[in-house]
Amino acid sequence: MCPQTGRARLSYRRAEEIFEENTRLLANPLASPEDIEDLDGWTLHRIRHSALTHDADSGTSTPMLLTRSRHASVRSLEQYARPGVDAVARHVAQRDPAARRRR
Numbered sequence: 001m002c003p004q005t006g007r008a009r010l011s012y013r014r015a016e017e018i019f020e021e022n023t024r025l026l027a028n029p030l031a032s033p034e035d036i037e038d039l040d041g042w043t044l045h046r047i048r049h050s051a052l053t054h055d056a057d058s059g060t061s062t063p064m065l066l067t068r069s070r071h072a073s074v075r076s077l078e079q080y081a082r083p084g085v086d087a088v089a090r091h092v093a094q095r096d097p098a099a100r101r102r103r
Contacts, residue, residue, distance in 0.1 A: 016044050049080055056081035059091070 002009055010018075023041035025031060031039055052069055062074060062081070071077045083091070 012044070019044055052077075052080035053082070057083050057087035059087075 001007070020041040020043055024036050024039040025033065027041045028035075028039045048069075052065060055068070056065060060068075062077070065077055065081055066072075066074065069077060069080065
């Protein structure tokens, strides 16, 4: 129970169900509304993956990613923290001594 409202709190499992049900057409833009029962929507865990991946792409440190994701090891974090081509290019460009001299 929520102490402020007196209402029952939404469980993670129920929030996951609601989110998945309501994102079925968004996750499958070429599907027709008649097929909605047969479609899979997005999951809250997928959003978590995306947030960690974007943070890693933005240069967030490994210790911070571990803390935010609550992973115990870097090995378990590897699936999220795979920088994309653009992130690697930005990283290299920011550390290029020749580029720094041109500024």
